[in-house]
Amino acid sequence: MYYFFTIYSTTLGFDITNNSTVPTKLTALKAKQGLSHNNVTALVQDKYGILWIGTDDGLNIYDGNSITTFQDNSEIKLTFNSIRTLSMDSLENKVWIGTNGSLEYYDYGENKFYRETIIPQDNIIEDVCKILWDDDHKKIVGVSNQGVYREREYGYTLISEETSHIYSIERINSTLYIASNKGISVYDLATDTYLDQPQLSFLHQKQIRLLEAFGDTLYIGTAQGDIFIFNKGVLEHVVNTNHSIKSITKDKQGIIWVGTESHGAYTLIKEKKKYRLQKVLNKKISAKTINFIYAGNDNIIWLGSFGNGLLQCNLNDPFFTIGEGPIKELGLNNGSVTSIENDAGKIWIGTDGGGIHQVDLSSMKITSFLKNKSILSVQKVKNTVWVGTYKDGLFYSSDRKRFKKLIRNDQLNYSIEKEVIWDILNDNDTLLWMATSRGVIKYNLDNGLLKRYEYDESNTHSLSNNDCRKVYKDIKGDIWIGSFHGLNRYCPRTDEFKRLYFNNKASDNMNVNNAILSIYEDEHLNFWVGTFGKGLWRLNRQDDLFEEEEEINKNLPSLFIYGIESSADNFLWLSSNKGISAYNVKTGQILNYNEADGLQGPQFNVGASAQFSNELLAFGGTNGVNFFYPQKVLNTSVKTLQPIIKKLIIHASDHPSVSKKIYHKKSITLQPDERNFSFEYAVVDFKQNHKLEFQTRLLGFDKHWQTSKNTFSSLYSNFEVGTYTFQVRARYPHQEWGKIQSFQINLSPFFYERIEFKIVCIVLLLITLYGVYRWTLKRTHLRNDRVEEIINQRLKTLISEEQVLSDLENQQSILIRETLEKREKELTTHALRLLHLTSLIEQLDEKLLHLQTHPEEFSTNKIKSIRRDIKNAENLEKEWEILNQLFAEVHQPFIKELQELNKGLTEGNLRLCYLIRLKMNTKDIASIMGISINSVKVARKRLRKRLELPTDISLNDYIFELG
Known part of the structure; x- marks a missing residue:
C-alpha cells in the first residue's frame, strides 16, 4: 500500500519515517454474498483469472460476479471441507487442494475433484499444509501430522526427519526448507540428503510458522511476530510485529505484505538498510487475523481474514476515501462531508451533523469537535x-x-x-x-x-x-x-x-x-x-x-x-x-x-x-x-475486457436442466435431444461497482450482435442440426469493445437426421417405387387390354349408332334443304306474281288511259276485259302478305338482325330491303312496288339514311351481309 502512503506523506508535508500506518480502501466478500465461510485460509488465481478461495468450511470460486461453492455435501464433492492450502498446476491445468484430511485436485475437463493418496494406509488423516513442485514437476507435500513427502514414479516417499508438527515448507532452486516445531531443516532435492545450515540454528528456539521464498530470498515468520530474511547464507532479523505471522507475500511492485494474528496486515518498507512496518489501516482488518495474503492479477491484493471474509485492495484505485466509521479506525462521525481545509499537515473535515474532524495522517488519528x-x-x-x-x-x-x-x-x-x-x-x-x-x-x-x-x-x-x-x-x-x-x-x-x-x-x-x-x-x-x-x-x-x-x-x-x-x-x-x-x-x-x-x-x-x-x-x-x-x-487506464464463457446449460421439459462448465474448453458436441440450451458468461472483473455491457451472437443463426447490460446469459432453442459458434465480447460503458471470446457447439443429429439414414431411406424408397411402378405397369397393361376390348366393342356400337344418326341428319338436312328450296321457289314465284300483278295494273291503267283519250273505242267487250283485269289485281296486297311470310321463313336471321339494328324502319323500308335481298334490280323493284324508278332511288336514299350508312358502303352489300 505504498501508493496510498505516498499520497499523504509527500503532499501534506509530514515526515515519512514517522508514518507507521496506511489508510486503505478495502472491499469485503463475506458469507452474505455467498462465501461458504468467513474464515478464509487460502487463495489462488487460475489462468482464466478466476479466484479460488479456501475457507474453514468449503472451497469457493469467484469470478467477480458470482460465487460457486464446493463442500463434502455438494453435487461435486470434496472429501474434507477445511481448506489449508491451494496451489495451481499450470502445466497440467489442475488446482491442487490441501485440506485438513487429504490431498485433492480439481480436473477442469471432468469438473470433478479427485483425491490423491500420499500415505497408502487406511484411515490416515493427511493434514496438508503446503504443496510445492521440484524441477521434474513432481510434487513435494507438507503434511502437518505426518511429515514431508516427495512424489516419485511409484508413489510418495517420506523425506523429512521430523514426522509431526510440520508448519510450512519452501523451495529455492534445489534446496527445500522445512519448518517444524524444532526449527528449520534444509534438504537437498538433487542429492536427497539433508544439509547443515548453522546460520539457521538460531531459529531452533523460535516457533517457526511460515516460510515464503521470493527469488533467492527466504522470508521466515514466527509465532512471536518476528520476521527474518535468509539470503545467500545470511540470516537477518527484519522486524517484530509482536503478533504471530500468518502470511507473507510480495506484490508486483515489490512490496512485501504481512498478515498477522489478531492485528491486521502490514507492509514491509525498506529504507536504506533498515526495514519498518507500515500498518494497513481499515476498520475491517485492524484487529483481525489475516490468514492469507495473495497478490492477484490487475494489481489487486487479496486478504483472507479470520471471521471477516475475503478483502480486496485494488492498488490501481486512484481514489482514497475517508468515510463514516469509528474514530479510532480513521472514520468520521458522519459520512456527509461539507467542507475541507488543510492545516499544516493536518486536514479539517466538516460534516453534516457529525461536527468537524481533525485528521492527522502522520499518526493516523482523528479528533472530532462540535460533534x-x-x-x-x-x-x-x-x-x-x-x-x-x-x-x-x-x-x-x-x-x-x-x-x-x-x-x-x-x-x-x-x-x-x-x-x-x-x-x-x-x-x-x-x-x-x-x-x-x-x-x-x-x-x-x-x-x-x-x-x-x-x-x-x-x-x-x-x-x-x-x-x-x-x-x-x-x-x-x-x-x-x-x-x-x-x-x-x-x-x-x-x-x-x-x-x-x-x-x-x-x-x-x-x-x-x-x-x-x-x-x-x-x-x-x-x-x-x-x-x-x-x-x-x-x-x-x-x-x-x-x-x-x-x-x-x-x-x-x-x-x-x-x-x-x-x-x-x-x-x-x-x-x-x-x-x-x-x-x-x-x-x-x-x-x-x-x-x-x-x-x-x-x-x-x-x-x-x-x-x-x-x-x-x-x-x-x-x-x-x-x-x-x-x-x-x-x-489510470481502463483495461480491455475479455469475457469467459462459463457454463452451457441444457434445458429440457421432462427433466431438470443440466449445467456444464465450459470455460476451459473450446467446443462441445451435444446429443440430439439437447437442442434447447443457454450460455452463461462473465468478465473476470473484481471492480464490483462497475457496470458491464455485453454483445453476443451465434454464428450460423444471428446476423448481428445482440447488446445487453449486466445480463450474463443467452438462451437458444429448437435449432437444426449443424455447427454453430457462440461469441461474446464486453466493455465498460462508453469504452471500446474487448476481445471476442468464442465457443463452438456441434448439434448431433437424431438417427433419422443422419445422412446415412437418409440415403438408406432414399434407396428403399426408390426400390419400393420401382416395385410399385413394375406392378402398376403390369396391372396397367392388363387393364389397358380389357379397356381396349371394351372400347372396341363400344366403338363399333357408337359407329353404328353414329351412322344411323348421320343418315337421319342427312335426311333431315335434305328435307330442310328441299323445304328451303321449295320456299325459295315459292318466294320467287310470288315475287314474280307480284311483278306480274303490278304489270297488270300498269296495263289496266294504260287501257283506261287509252279509252279516256279514245272514247270512240269504248265497247262492252273492252269493259269486260278491264273488269277481268281488275279482278286479277284485287289480290295484290294479299300477295304481299304471302311474300312477307315466305320471306320470313327463308330469311329469318336476316329479318331478325335487320330489326335489331334498325328498329325505326317503315313497312315500305322493309319491303325495299326484302326485294333487294331477293336480288331484284331497280326496274323490277319499281314495277313490284308500283312506283317510278326515280321513286325507287329516292326510297333507297331514305333507307340508307335510316340505316345510317356511310357513303362508302353499298346498300346492296350491307343487306346481303346481314343474317
Whole structure:
C-alpha cells in the first residue's frame, strides 16, 4: 500500500519515517454474498483469472460476479471441507487442494475433484499444509501430522526427519526448507540428503510458522511476530510485529505484505538498510487475523481474514476515501462531508451533523469537535481555525483543543449566533468574508466589527440576492459573491456591489437559472462559475458578460456544479450530484468518474472541495471525502475486457436442466435431444461497482450482435442440426469493445437426421417405387387390354349408332334443304306474281288511259276485259302478305338482325330491303312496288339514311351481309 502512503506523506508535508500506518480502501466478500465461510485460509488465481478461495468450511470460486461453492455435501464433492492450502498446476491445468484430511485436485475437463493418496494406509488423516513442485514437476507435500513427502514414479516417499508438527515448507532452486516445531531443516532435492545450515540454528528456539521464498530470498515468520530474511547464507532479523505471522507475500511492485494474528496486515518498507512496518489501516482488518495474503492479477491484493471474509485492495484505485466509521479506525462521525481545509499537515473535515474532524495522517488519528453540529464551512486564518455552521453561527479555535462560539452583532444589530454560514473567505488575514442565507458578512479580525450586506430593492448597487453560497477572491484581489440570483463583485472604494446576471437582466424575482454555487479562477486567469442547474459558465471580465460553455454542458452528466478545482495540463475538476468530471479547457476533452471508479458515491456537496500542495485534490460528498492525485486518475487506464464463457446449460421439459462448465474448453458436441440450451458468461472483473455491457451472437443463426447490460446469459432453442459458434465480447460503458471470446457447439443429429439414414431411406424408397411402378405397369397393361376390348366393342356400337344418326341428319338436312328450296321457289314465284300483278295494273291503267283519250273505242267487250283485269289485281296486297311470310321463313336471321339494328324502319323500308335481298334490280323493284324508278332511288336514299350508312358502303352489300 505504498501508493496510498505516498499520497499523504509527500503532499501534506509530514515526515515519512514517522508514518507507521496506511489508510486503505478495502472491499469485503463475506458469507452474505455467498462465501461458504468467513474464515478464509487460502487463495489462488487460475489462468482464466478466476479466484479460488479456501475457507474453514468449503472451497469457493469467484469470478467477480458470482460465487460457486464446493463442500463434502455438494453435487461435486470434496472429501474434507477445511481448506489449508491451494496451489495451481499450470502445466497440467489442475488446482491442487490441501485440506485438513487429504490431498485433492480439481480436473477442469471432468469438473470433478479427485483425491490423491500420499500415505497408502487406511484411515490416515493427511493434514496438508503446503504443496510445492521440484524441477521434474513432481510434487513435494507438507503434511502437518505426518511429515514431508516427495512424489516419485511409484508413489510418495517420506523425506523429512521430523514426522509431526510440520508448519510450512519452501523451495529455492534445489534446496527445500522445512519448518517444524524444532526449527528449520534444509534438504537437498538433487542429492536427497539433508544439509547443515548453522546460520539457521538460531531459529531452533523460535516457533517457526511460515516460510515464503521470493527469488533467492527466504522470508521466515514466527509465532512471536518476528520476521527474518535468509539470503545467500545470511540470516537477518527484519522486524517484530509482536503478533504471530500468518502470511507473507510480495506484490508486483515489490512490496512485501504481512498478515498477522489478531492485528491486521502490514507492509514491509525498506529504507536504506533498515526495514519498518507500515500498518494497513481499515476498520475491517485492524484487529483481525489475516490468514492469507495473495497478490492477484490487475494489481489487486487479496486478504483472507479470520471471521471477516475475503478483502480486496485494488492498488490501481486512484481514489482514497475517508468515510463514516469509528474514530479510532480513521472514520468520521458522519459520512456527509461539507467542507475541507488543510492545516499544516493536518486536514479539517466538516460534516453534516457529525461536527468537524481533525485528521492527522502522520499518526493516523482523528479528533472530532462540535460533534452534533452541522458544519458548512471551515477556514484557517493564521493560527486560528474558523468554522461556519448551519443555524449555529461561527466557531473558532486557536489551540486546536476546543472551539468557542463567536458572539457578535452586526451594524444592524443582528446577532450571528444562529447564522447559516455557507462559505468563509480569508482576506489578507485581516478580514473574514462569510456567505450566509441573510447576505454577506464582513468580519474585521483587528477590531472585531461585523458588517452585513443585504439585498435592497431600491438600491441597484446592493447584493442581487440574500441567499449567498460562495465568496471568492481572485488574483487581482476582487471579492466575488455567488448568490441564488446572480454574481456580485465588491467595490471596496464605494463599498458597493456590481450585479452580473446570465441573462444580463436584473429581474426582481429570483431565478434558479441565475443561482451560483461555485467560483474558480484558473492559472490562465479564466473566471469560471458553477451553477445550480445551468452548468459551467465563463465570465468575460472585459465586458462583464457570461459565456456559456455549451459543448461541455452538453456532455456533463449533471448541470449542478457544486465545486471547482484545477490541476496541471489545463484540467478543471467539477463535482456534481453525479460524480466528478475532468474538463480539459484547451482540448475540450471531458472525462467523467462515478462510484464505479472508486468515488465515495455519486452525490457531492456544495463547497466541499480543496486543493493541497503538490496538486492533491479533495472532494466531499454524502458518503465521505475522496483524496486523489489528478495525474494518477488521468493515467489510470481502463483495461480491455475479455469475457469467459462459463457454463452451457441444457434445458429440457421432462427433466431438470443440466449445467456444464465450459470455460476451459473450446467446443462441445451435444446429443440430439439437447437442442434447447443457454450460455452463461462473465468478465473476470473484481471492480464490483462497475457496470458491464455485453454483445453476443451465434454464428450460423444471428446476423448481428445482440447488446445487453449486466445480463450474463443467452438462451437458444429448437435449432437444426449443424455447427454453430457462440461469441461474446464486453466493455465498460462508453469504452471500446474487448476481445471476442468464442465457443463452438456441434448439434448431433437424431438417427433419422443422419445422412446415412437418409440415403438408406432414399434407396428403399426408390426400390419400393420401382416395385410399385413394375406392378402398376403390369396391372396397367392388363387393364389397358380389357379397356381396349371394351372400347372396341363400344366403338363399333357408337359407329353404328353414329351412322344411323348421320343418315337421319342427312335426311333431315335434305328435307330442310328441299323445304328451303321449295320456299325459295315459292318466294320467287310470288315475287314474280307480284311483278306480274303490278304489270297488270300498269296495263289496266294504260287501257283506261287509252279509252279516256279514245272514247270512240269504248265497247262492252273492252269493259269486260278491264273488269277481268281488275279482278286479277284485287289480290295484290294479299300477295304481299304471302311474300312477307315466305320471306320470313327463308330469311329469318336476316329479318331478325335487320330489326335489331334498325328498329325505326317503315313497312315500305322493309319491303325495299326484302326485294333487294331477293336480288331484284331497280326496274323490277319499281314495277313490284308500283312506283317510278326515280321513286325507287329516292326510297333507297331514305333507307340508307335510316340505316345510317356511310357513303362508302353499298346498300346492296350491307343487306346481303346481314343474317
